[in-house]
Amino acid sequence: MSAPLLRIAGLRKAFGAVVASDGIDLDLAEGEVHALIGPNGAGKTTLIGQLAGEIRPDSGRIVFRGRDITALPAHTRAARGLARSFQITSLLPGMSALDNVALAVQAHAGHSFRFWRPASDEAAIREPAREALARVGLAHRMDMSAAALAHGEQRQLEIAIALASQPRLLLLDEPTAGMGAEDGARMVALLESLRGAVTMLLVEHDMDTVFALAERISVLVNGKIIASGAPAAIRGDPNVRRAYLGEEDA
Amino acid sequence: MVRRGLLLGGLSLALALPPLAAAVGLDYVVGIAARILIFALAGVSLNLILGYGGMVSFGHAAFFGTGAYVVAILGHHASAGDALVTWPFTIGGSDLAVIAWPMAMLVCGVLALVIGAICLRTSGLYFIMITLAFAQMLYFFFVALEPYGGDDGLSLAHPSRAWPIDLSDDRQFYYLVLALLLVILYLMRRLIASRFGLVLRGIRENERRMQAMGFATYRYKLAAFVISGAVAGLAGALIANHTEFVSPSFLDWRRSGEILVVVILGGMGTLYGPVAGAIAYLMLEEVLARWTEHWMIILGPLLVLVVLYAKQGLWGAVEKLSARR
Numbered sequence: 057m058s059a060p061l062l063r064i065a066g067l068r069k070a071f072g073a074v075v076a077s078d079g080i081d082l083d084l085a086e087g088e089v090h091a092l093i094g095p096n097g098a099g100k101t102t103l104i105g106q107l108a109g110e111i112r113p114d115s116g117r118i119v120f121r122g123r124d125i126t127a128l129p130a131h132t133r134a135a136r137g138l139a140r141s142f143q144i145t146s147l148l149p150g151m152s153a154l155d156n157v158a159l160a161v162q163a164h165a166g167h168s169f170r171f172w173r174p175a176s177d178e179a180a181i182r183e184p185a186r187e188a189l190a191r192v193g194l195a196h197r198m199d200m201s202a203a204a205l206a207h208g209e210q211r212q213l214e215i216a217i218a219l220a221s222q223p224r225l226l227l228l229d230e231p232t233a234g235m236g237a238e239d240g241a242r243m244v245a246l247l248e249s250l251r252g253a254v255t256m257l258l259v260e261h262d263m264d265t266v267f268a269l270a271e272r273i274s275v276l277v278n279g280k281i282i283a284s285g286a287p288a289a290i291r292g293d294p295n296v297r298r299a300y301l302g303e304e305d306a
Numbered sequence: 307m308v309r310r311g312l313l314l315g316g317l318s319l320a321l322a323l324p325p326l327a328a329a330v331g332l333d334y335v336v337g338i339a340a341r342i343l344i345f346a347l348a349g350v351s352l353n354l355i356l357g358y359g360g361m362v363s364f365g366h367a368a369f370f371g372t373g374a375y376v377v378a379i380l381g382h383h384a385s386a387g388d389a390l391v392t393w394p395f396t397i398g399g400s401d402l403a404v405i406a407w408p409m410a411m412l413v414c415g416v417l418a419l420v421i422g423a424i425c426l427r428t429s430g431l432y433f434i435m436i437t438l439a440f441a442q443m444l445y446f447f448f449v450a451l452e453p454y455g456g457d458d459g460l461s462l463a464h465p466s467r468a469w470p471i472d473l474s475d476d477r478q479f480y481y482l483v484l485a486l487l488l489v490i491l492y493l494m495r496r497l498i499a500s501r502f503g504l505v506l507r508g509i510r511e512n513e514r515r516m517q518a519m520g521f522a523t524y525r526y527k528l529a530a531f532v533i534s535g536a537v538a539g540l541a542g543a544l545i546a547n548h549t550e551f552v553s554p555s556f557l558d559w560r561r562s563g564e565i566l567v568v569v570i571l572g573g574m575g576t577l578y579g580p581v582a583g584a585i586a587y588l589m590l591e592e593v594l595a596r597w598t599e600h601w602m603i604i605l606g607p608l609l610v611l612v613v614l615y616a617k618q619g620l621w622g623a624v625e626k627l628s629a630r631r
């Protein structure tokens with residue numbers, strides 16, 4: 057087996073008495089879609105935050121593409137091919153949808169200490185940005201400010217921003233959160249279309265979505281991964297049923 | 307269009323002002339107008355970081371005042387014919403605009419690099435307080451600077467030499483200030499629309515998002531802070547030539563507050579807002595101060611109204627009007 061794209065080893069993070077990550081070990085193979093499930097407060101968002109570089113772990117290591125990135129700041133990790141979407145929509149509200157995505161492209165097109173040429177004239181930036189918007193179905197909303205978009209569209213814009221940087225690993229924190237059935241289905245189709253092209257770590261509450269997309273599933277409870285494996289195995293795991301799925305069935 | 311009309315009308319009026327003033331025998335107006343344009347330039351410099359970058363600096367007078375001091379101190383040594391520094395190499399004074407003014411920008415740019423490198427590690431209220439603290443430190447530095455007048459300030463023997471322009475002539479000085487303001491406005495327009503400008507606006511909108519996208523936001527903010535400081539230094543160099551006198555009061559926190567007011571009143575994050583703000587603020591001051599010395603009592607509530615009801619100030623209202631039709 058080749059080396060994993062991402063290796064998490066012994067990751068630990070406590071907020072006072074709350075241990076949000078309690079010795080997490082997890083490997084992600086290149087190209088896989090890996091779902092991370094678990095009850096509210098299990099520590100899923102905290103794990104994503106540590107992977108993205110916004111939260112410093114107390115101990116443990118994160119190795120991405122063969123390099124230890126544990127001490128690297130968020131922007132350096134992004135430059136190395138790690139992109140994320142936020143559970144709580146995080147956009148550039150006063151700027152157009154196109155500018156939102158164009159900046160994500162620009163972030164990966166060398167430094168931005170360029171003071172003269174209008175950014176809106178730069179086809180090398182604008183074209184990939186338009187493509188990313190079209191891909192998530194927002195081509196017709198290009199010039200609208202991010203703040204003026206509907207909730208579902210904002211979630212799609214989140215994905216367009218993450219995609220625009222052509223990441224190797226996509227960290228998706230509840231991409232369908234707060235979406236209606238229709239928008240949710242479109243999001244699932246979108247993520248499905250990315251399979252194979254980009255490795256995904258998907259935090260998701262909706263079990264139908266999880267079982268539709270994931271090749272492997274890890275279950276996080278109280279900061280610990282209690283089970284990790286193929287969807288069928290997770291579905292049948294008695295520990296998981298008791299700790300998590302059982303609650304849903306009840 | 308309202309916006310276009312105002313811009314063209316304003317520019318025409320600005321160009322025609324000196325002969326108009328002479329025709330009606332109000333020549334002193336030209337001096338007041340030059341002062342307004344200098345404050346507009348200071349506002350434009352602050353607007354880059356405040357309006358476009360979202361950095362609320364309460365210490366901008368530090369750069370404005372230091373720029374003024376650079377011109378005054380260089381001029382002082384030029385008149386005295388002695389050296390400013392003799393070790394490790396000799397630096398003499400200069401009363402040439404082509405040397406003193408870029409020097410003011412350079413000194414202020416370097417100063418902004420040092421102050422910004424420290425202040426930009428904080429944000430929000432801390433940033434406001436620490437920029438204010440640095441400005442106060444510089445204020446007391448110049449108070450203690452006895453060789454250059456300390457508390458009493460320092461007079462310029464004469465304005466900078468800018469052959470073929472005679473800066474002691476009010477009209478020529480006015481036109482030079484106007485030209486510089488227009489050049490800086492044009493450069494700002496390019497900068498705001500460039501890749502760098504887009505990044506700066508993105509940081510104002512959501513810095514955390516920009517970092518997650520891969521931007522080392524600190525560097526971009528620092529670069530904007532340095533540019534802003536250097537342009538404020540140029541405004542300072544001009545004000546020193548205007549008043550032919552500098553004193554620590556140029557770095558007073560109230561002066562920083564005035565530059566903030568110019569930007570907020572005129573419209574943060576709009577290209578021409580600081581110009582509109584400087585015109586409105588200084589004319590109000592001129593008119594109201596003649597009427598009552600407590601003119602702040604009127605200006606204060608006015609500002610509150612602007613902040614509450616016109617987030618993008620006077621120029622923002624103009625742009626809204628233009629967009630509507």
Ligand SMILES: Nc1ncnc2c1ncn2[C@@H]1O[C@H](COP(=O)(O)OP(=O)(O)O)[C@@H](O)[C@H]1O
Pocket residue numbers: 071074075076094095096097098099100101102103
């Ligand atoms: N910044 C923080 N400060 C204190 N406690 C936090 C912080 N972030 C998260 N927590 C706590 O850590 C636990 C895990 O939170 P989170 O990672 O958001 O869970 P999830 O995303 O799985 O719902 C929760 O108990 C939460 O209250």
Ligand SMILES: [Mg+2]
Pocket residue numbers: 100101102143
């Ligand atoms: Mg969460």
